[in-house]
Amino acid sequence: MKDIGFDIITIFPEIFHAYLGESILKRALQKQLLDIKVYNLRDFTTDKHRTVDDYPYGGGPGMVMKIEPIYNAVQAIKAADYKNGTERLTVMLSPQGKVFNQEMAEDLSKEKRRILFICGRYEGIDERVRESLVDEEISIGDYVMTGGELAALVIIDSVARLVPGVLGDEESAKEESFTWGVLDYPHYTRPPEFMGMKVPEVLLSGNHREILQWRRREAIKRTLQKRPDLLKSVELNEEDKKILEDINRGPCPEKNT
Numbered sequence: 001m002k003d004i005g006f007d008i009i010t011i012f013p014e015i016f017h018a019y020l021g022e023s024i025l026k027r028a029l030q031k032q033l034l035d036i037k038v039y040n041l042r043d044f045t046t047d048k049h050r051t052v053d054d055y056p057y058g059g060g061p062g063m064v065m066k067i068e069p070i071y072n073a074v075q076a077i078k079a080a081d082y083k084n085g086t087e088r089l090t091v092m093l094s095p096q097g098k099v100f101n102q103e104m105a106e107d108l109s110k111e112k113r114r115i116l117f118i119c120g121r122y123e124g125i126d127e128r129v130r131e132s133l134v135d136e137e138i139s140i141g142d143y144v145m146t147g148g149e150l151a152a153l154v155i156i157d158s159v160a161r162l163v164p165g166v167l168g169d170e171e172s173a174k175e176e177s178f179t180w181g182v183l184d185y186p187h188y189t190r191p192p193e194f195m196g197m198k199v200p201e202v203l204l205s206g207n208h209r210e211i212l213q214w215r216r217r218e219a220i221k222r223t224l225q226k227r228p229d230l231l232k233s234v235e236l237n238e239e240d241k242k243i244l245e246d247i248n249r250g251p252c253p254e255k256n257t
């Protein structure tokens with residue numbers, strides 16, 4: 001069976017237990033499709049105050065995470081053998097990292113080794129951690145957070161759902177062929193009319209072929225309107241290209257209506 005494992009080094013283990021104790025990831029952990037071990041960095045300190053940070057050499061604001069506890073944690077974790085061996089892919093979450101995307105999620109979902117996340121807090125992590133312990137540095141986008149924990153959860157969430165069996169068959173199968181690279185089509189459920197707002201007629205028609213065509217068209221329309229950048233990197237089939245031309249020939253090409 002194709003399962004995946006994560007080890008996490010953090011000073012806030014509860015953040016992980018809270019999120020992973022709910023919903024789809026909880027089920028995946030119970031089914032053992034997914035294995036996650038959270039390590040408290042303070043357990044790898046040796047002083048009585050369990051110190052994980054210190055003042056920056058050269059001065060300046062904030063504190064810097066010390067290397068020794070992180071080194072001790074990484075060594076201890078690497079000594080713990082799992083069915084996929086002692087090898088680890090060590091990932092540091094950092095604003096300087098490569099910006100995470102779906103392709104990276106797919107690569108990580110195929111990773112044979114366990115994935116070890118180092119989550120930073122404070123102003124930064126001693127540079128020697130990156131130099132000596134880290135294989136990859138990942139950011140989840142260009143905005144400032146207070147630490148790496150949410151980034152690790154974002155990555156775990158998006159990787160886990162790609163592991164066979166984590167999502168129901170229904171959820172997983174539909175995706176690949178249809179929605180990849182373009183935005184989703186609009187969704188509706190009952191009632192058929194709410195405060196004068198009607199569900200598009202075609203969805204109530206029962207004509208499956210027409211419904212598929214409508215959804216495809218709406219998805220392309222939306223993508224053109226809201227995320228035209230996505231259309232550059234997606235392969236459209238001949239029918240999609242016709243839809244695109246059709247939209248551009250419409251009454252208001254600027255608004256793609």
Ligand code: 9D3
Binds near residue numbers: 094148
């Ligand atoms: C305002 C502080 N910044 C000074 C230029 C540096 C800074 C230090 C520590 C900025 C953010 C952080 C904490 N962030 C992360 O650890 C982090 C992160 C992020 O902030 N954004 C996107 N992805 C990530 S991954 C880890």
